[in-house]
Amino acid sequence: MTVQKTEWPDSLWRSTAEPLRDFPELQEDIETDLLIIGAGYTGLSTALHAADAIEQIVILDQAQPGWGCSGRNGGQVHGQWKPDLAALQRLYPGSQFDAFIKTLGDAVELVFDLVDQHQIDCQAQRAGSIIAGKGGKAVRYLTEWSKFWAETGADVRLLDKHASTDLIGTSHYDRSMFDRRGGSVQPLAYCQGLARACHERGVTIHGDSRAVRISQNGNSWRVFTAHGSVKCERLVLATNGYTDELWPGLAQTIVPVASMLTATAPLPDAVVSTLLPQRQPVAEYAGVPAYYRVDETNRLVFGWRGTVSGEIGSLNTAHLRSRAVRLFPQIA
Ligand SMILES: Cc1cc2nc3c(=O)[nH]c(=O)nc-3n(C[C@H](O)[C@H](O)[C@H](O)COP(=O)(O)OP(=O)(O)OC[C@H]3O[C@@H](n4cnc5c(N)ncnc54)[C@H](O)[C@@H]3O)c2cc1C
Structure with a gap:
């Protein structure tokens, strides 16, 4: 046999x-x-x-x-969901909404609790996570969610362009939402x-x-x-x-959504110190978002989601690399 x-x-x-x-x-x-x-x-x-x-x-x-x-996957651990608040309230009316919000926060805790409880050696980092965006729609989304989370007592803050640039290492974004609960794992x-x-x-x-x-x-x-x-x-x-x-x-x-991930070689210290110095994972709020982080070996791990048709389309390593270099010219 x-x-x-x-x-x-x-x-x-x-x-x-x-x-x-x-x-x-x-x-x-x-x-x-x-x-x-x-x-x-x-x-x-x-x-x-x-x-x-x-x-x-x-x-x-x-x-x-x-x-x-x-x-x-990208190993990013976020307590965030893509729809804006009103859309989420329509999807989950009444008490379902509160339960959903609780689940978002609890899911992040659950990952890190399991890592601790079972002593899982997986490069777990818990320096927070970032959702970043550019343009009016993204700014509205990030402002609304930051305010909402802060009112629930979660350690979530809206960062202006200047603070976002300092934290992420690119001036591309207008605002970002820093969520102290998040982090990353080697998936x-x-x-x-x-x-x-x-x-x-x-x-x-x-x-x-x-x-x-x-x-x-x-x-x-x-x-x-x-x-x-x-x-x-x-x-x-x-x-x-x-x-x-x-x-x-x-x-x-099942709705097929294409997504692809690539990584650079380990970056030299002088370069890696200029991007994401605190190692938070970043996910963009955008129609077709990029998501990235620096891993334990100083590689920039960069992903990009394709369309919801599931077609791979223009997703390939060269495309992802050029997108990463546009954000961080220092890695070229
Ligand atoms: C490129 C990419 C990046 C991503 N990045 C992130 C991220 O950064 N953060 C995040 O939270 N999520 C991310 N995700 C999503 C995340 O990876 C998934 O939501 C998660 O892994 C789903 O886990 P699962 O156990 O449901 O499915 P899977 O891990 O896919 O497990 C399903 C399993 O079922 C098995 N199986 C299927 N059919 C059969 C069968 N008939 N008999 C026996 N076995 C079967 C398969 O072999 C497989 O092992 C990403 C996804 C992709 C593709």
Whole structure:
């Protein structure tokens, strides 16, 4: 029998995360209380929290923990959401709005709590995070949200052009919002740390085990992979953008958004001291926003989101680099 092994992308995150052994493929029929499909942040965090109440938990991933989005992202930890306040209030009326706002703040705490609690070695930095913008619409958005957060008691401040330039190292932006709660992590190392913590809590993880079919029998489910199956009472699908027809209709709920990340070589001290000296991650408030930060090895890690059509379009390394150089000519 040929077992197909995960092919990892040749990425900065893969080369700077502490290696984690691959979890074995499922090759038998087993039973569990809770089965989770997908070993990214969603699946792993669900398992870790459920482990307080549920004895037997199994996670299946078609590849390995962190192979998906959770090992390929910018590692920026923000407590912010794109819509303006009025739009968010329309989306979440009444008490739902308060719950949503609480979730935004709690989500940031949760990441750093998990890092502390499970001693995850993932270059975690908590020097705050920045949303920066240019032009009237961005200034209105940043002013409104800064005021709102400050009224909730959060340590969030609006910075004028001068203060933003000092903090970020470019005079491109008119305003920025500095949120003391935010920070950054090495995303793959964080994800693999969650997988280690799950393993230590007794959660069984199977990699290289793609769920291909689900059948229901009364109150239980059976999920099939190429060489085995899992019977369970409870089932969680945490398959994110890789969701296919495993659960009919679920793929249609996913909106594809292209996003790409690149990194410079480690920058010389004289250059790196001129940009983001305190290492906060920055995300732009813009139609098609850039997001970036300086990592522990002094690389500028620069990302740019594409359109919501999911098309890659003009997203390529050369394009991202020229965009980064326009903001920070000193890196050219
Ligand atoms: C370029 C980029 C940059 C980003 N930057 C940031 C950022 O800076 N900050 C931030 O907060 N967010 C960022 N994000 C978003 C963030 O990465 C995701 O929201 C997060 O990783 C989602 O985690 P997840 O566990 O839901 O999904 P994933 O990590 O994608 O996990 C889903 C898992 O399901 C598995 N799977 C799918 N189908 C099956 C199946 N049938 N059987 C078994 N396994 C299956 C996949 O192999 C995968 O491992 C970024 C995203 C991208 C693409």
